[in-house]
Amino acid sequence: MQGGRRVSLLLGNIVDALGGSLEGGLRDTEVVRIAPLESAGPGDISFLSHPRYQQQLAASRAACVIVAPAMREPALARGACIVTDNPYAYFARVTQLWRQQEGRAPVLGVHPSAVVDEGAVVHPSASVGPLCVVERGAHIGAGTVLKSRVTVGADCHVGARCILHAGVVIGADGFGFAPQAGEWIKIEQLGAVRIGDDVEIGANTCIDRGALQDTVIEDGVKLDNLVQIGHNVRIGKHSAMAGCVGVAGSATIGAHCTVGGGAIVLGHLELADNVHISAATVVTRSLTKPGQYTGMFPIDDNVRWEKNAATLKQLHSLRERIKALEQALKAA
Template sequence: MSATLAEICAALGGVLHGEPGLSIDRLASLETAEADSLSFVAQARYASQIASTRAGALIVPPALLEPARARGACIETPDAYLYFARLTQWWKARREAAEQADAGPAIHPSALIDPTARLGEGVTVGAFAVIEAGVVVEQGARIGAHCVLERRAQVGARTRLSPRVTLGHDCRIGADGIVHGGVVIGADGFGFALHQGEWIKIEQLGAVRIGDRVEIGANSCIDRGALEDTVLEDGVKLDNLIQIGHNVQVGRNTAMAGCAGVAGSARIGANCTVGGGAVVLGHLTLADGVHISAASVVMRSIHQPGQYSGVFPIDDNRSWEKNAATLRQLHSLRDRIKALEKTS
């Protein structure tokens, strides 16, 4: 696939400086770009790489126009990173359009679709997908091979399910979402009553309700609620291997990195970020705009926006061993300091 700078600017805007007919075969980082590549410099701190990159053309903000122009073609735009994001979308859509021509039938004949399911216009369904009774798939949605949509599940318009996704009965995902392979939406929440040493199952009677523009990474799990629904609001972005427990609520535009876990009934605000491997314990509340650093463990509610961290600093093993051993006596060390203060 290739495109000229003129075609790119016609589609995405920006001010073109240099040869409009320059052909771009590849989007690339500054380090790996070649003469056929379009790259971007979003921040002034990367300005020093402008002179050395071999990219055929650069996307730059006005502040970096001069050095970029000095070395060759460029596209000037207020937010170069945003322009680059939209360029990747345009590039991918174009590549996929070229491939669609020779794609198979929209509804693969091996898919099993219950006659009571309703599929909107332009829906595609992959091989061996199973769509049960009462399911609704809105227009333009794409259901990958081997997906299972249990009874009464709903998929919003243009949402794409990669191969091997389970959307449990009565669960709903809104429009313009992306769900990656292996995701399980609507498994039972983890709820038991302890009775004479045995765990008595609390059946999970709620569902999962997911808003629009939500992305869920591969092999992540969103459990159904016990009584009410588990909720992911519009614009939530989850990376891979994330666990969302039952009854959790995640606010609008909150993003979580890989391997994060949120225990049951936690309420996470809007515009939060949760770093990779971080854990939020159950029944806690996080205000809007709370940012949890990677691998940190939230053990109490957080009511003020800000960045929060809690990670044991890594060290060479020998130093760590000494400090960790001393840490187990820290409280008594404090008492010894107090005693010294009294006598000093």
């Protein structure tokens, strides 16, 4: 169900706003929904993000399909299409056009239920939602949207055009304690958090303030829900992390990295630019070369897992037995 308010656009409106070439169809054809190829009906616009879905293209009942130049012929054989270099990015921009049409832009300014310290700076074009807390010395940049129940702690800086979803906590204390005589002495966290422009942060995600210096999230970073970023971490431009990721203190992550859901990055490590971590993988050492890295136990039927897991606990000795066999065979 898309929105409360009905949206409709003409194909001509779409290409006027976003570019691309409308072929095999009429500018005044109306579309009332964006839909995947297989479920699109005659009032819908759809998209073909990858040639491997070409079969779905042929069968689709969509009014218009967004396609790459290489798919122009099969698309035209079916009906109207918009031809563009990056159909998936074009689709993303269509969703943005849709959202604008809904007339549901966030209300500018500070919601009356929010608690904003008088020593905080909120840009007039920013939106601070219901029941948010913005502490003294904090800075909220132009066009940035804090959804409901977001906390931005003292002296933390959020750049322009960011989106912080409900429940986000920026600038809680990092987890720092010195052991003494079996107890923990608190290390006051004297740094803050600095977040660049165009950063999106998912619901209930936490980014801790630094111990002595700042925790830094660079421009264009995207974090999903329930992500934990420890103190003094640095995340490079346009990196993205899926839900439930944990990054321990003082890790430095490069630009254009991706981290899959539930992965853990241990502290004080460095990840180069363009490193990609698979879901649920534990990063225990620095990764200096771009590439895809994985470490997860393969799922199996429980009975087979039990057998293999039990054997795994003897793996080192199995290796010794193989060595012994090799030597025995050589000697024979």
